[in-house]
Amino acid sequence: MRRFFASVPVRAALGATLVVAIALVVTGVALLNLLRHDLADKANAEAAAAAYRAAWALQAGVDPSEVAKSDVPVQIEDDAGRVVAASKNVHQVPGPPPSKANGLRPAPAPPPGSKPPAAKNAEFVEDVRPQAGPPPPPPEYRWAAMATSAVNGKPVVVYVAAKLDTERSAITTVRWGMMIGLPPLLLLVFGMIWLVARRALKPVEAIRQEMASITASTDLARRVPVPASHDEIGRLARTTNQTLTALQESVGRQRRFVADASHELRNPIASLRTQLEVGAQYPALLDLDGAVNDTVRLQELAADLLLLARLDSGESPPGEPVDLSGLVHEMAPDASVTGDVWISGSESQLRQVVDNLLDNARRHARSAIQVTLTADNERAVLEVADDGYGVPEGERERIFERFVRLDDARTRDDGGAGLGLAIAREIAERHGGTLTAHDGALFRLTLPRDRS
Structure with missing residues (x-):
């Protein structure tokens, strides 16, 4: 089991599934709240429209008992709270209808002779009955109220209730749909992400096996x-x-x-x-x-x-200032040196570079060796040449490899071990420079100058 959860595809699938589950739950809760408010507003609108129609009928002189004959619960009360007329189904509404004592402020009735306006200004109240013990269940009806003075010239209040069973049925259906559909959806998400991650990491496993x-x-x-x-x-x-x-x-x-x-x-x-x-x-x-x-x-x-x-x-060589011109004069007194040239690096290693180049020239020169040191603002250039046979063009890189000697007929004593030029190039590169072979028997060492 531990190895199963240690797998990268499994961990990726679990993490993604958890994120999707949280997103779906949050979205579902928000959707249910929006749906609940939307359906409650619809019930409010239905109750308000019925209240407007009842008030309009009373304004038109219709008898309150006739107004109370409705498919929805209707109750008409005077300003003292006495029932003037009520529909037969008003008893289906649990508890008494709301009154002014409940904080309900009835909206004014439409003026006489006008048509019932759109339901938007009626006052609403939920039928929440105070009682001891546990809190009451959610209301089953939404009430709308409208005040009018059209019954024998006395003010009355028309109460109309709209049932919330449609809202509850829709909310219950949606909730159960989410609860039933969420687990299979999460399993599908887990399976798909696991398959995709496993397929994506298959080359990595092949690389691991081959490396092993x-x-x-x-x-x-x-x-x-x-x-x-x-x-x-x-x-x-x-x-x-x-x-x-x-x-x-x-x-x-x-x-x-x-x-x-x-x-x-x-x-x-x-x-x-x-x-x-x-x-x-x-x-x-x-x-x-x-x-x-x-x-x-x-x-x-x-x-x-x-x-x-x-x-x-x-x-890395130490960054010490080295007088390259003095070093060259010391090791090759006949060298042509232009001005004072300072290099940053290791004096002992640079001395070995010059010594190796001079030793190589002495081994191959027939009669003369020429050493020249020049410099510009950026670099110093040391050239060591001899009048020997030179290096063939195709061998000018190979001679810098370790233990390489072009003249196989030479003895070890005369030819050395073949490490001098390899060491010289390694030191030159460590100092940020280059060492190359050119036409004839010319070796050129290029090094950056010390600006300090």
Whole structure:
């Protein structure tokens, strides 16, 4: 039962059904009140019209006993409250007719010779009889009264009653109709909303099941089904697939990184171990310089891997002002520098970018390296070029990938680990800049200037 009510379609259907039920009940109560008042006004109008006709007849000289011969209860009283004439059915009205003591102010009769006017000015009163005990039941009649002085020149009051059985019958019929029709209507509303919500959420369940299968199988190449609709669920499915694609690519990069790092670390470690084992057996053959070089290379590689891990974690560089022009002059004294150029970021990371670019140029230059630093109001541009063979156009983006070296024939010692340019671009992007390769052997570093 708890799982049934935990379902989103069931909760949506229950909530909507409750709202519809409240709206229908409020509307039904308002409708019954309007109907009751409308039918009561109709009974008032009937009683008033009968009172006008009786008063008009008395004005025309008709005998009160003849006026009292009516299908509706009629009673004529003098100013002392004595009955002058009454219809035979007046006894059907429970209790005495209302009088002036009840607060009823009879309306004036029409002038002699006039036609009975429309029923709109007669005074009305409900027949509510005071008595001890519980409150009286609702009145069964509505009274109308009209004063006239046409009976032997003496004032009289004509009382006419209209029965309210039509009103009560209509109210009862409508009330029972609402009570009988409301439950099936609410069940229909619940069922329709449940079906619509369940159908609308069916793609979400398919997405959930596929995600559960992907999680269980760890197969990131699978994708969730995308519905044909262009609604929120379709966008959710497409976004989920985009996330899976990004996750697959990230896991692939991580696996390649681990494999390449393991390979890069294995070679110097194996070389160092071999030299140490040879030295242990034959001390005279120990190559100390080679062992030191392998150790330094291991240290540099470990430092590069640690820096890449920090960059991958999203670590932002500190916003410290860095004198890029002084940094370039220090690392490349022959560089062409225009003015003082300040950059906001990490001095150690920017130093590593410049060092990696210079190291790359030294590895590939045949005889000369040219370093140029220029700046405008917005950006600083550092260009490092050499007279080497350059980078083929189709490889100018690939060289910034990790552990990529274009010259496979080079030895590890001569060619490095293939992390320098990848680290340089990562640092440049962390500082809001770019690092690109261009025609020849030109690398261009662009960084935003520090305006502070």
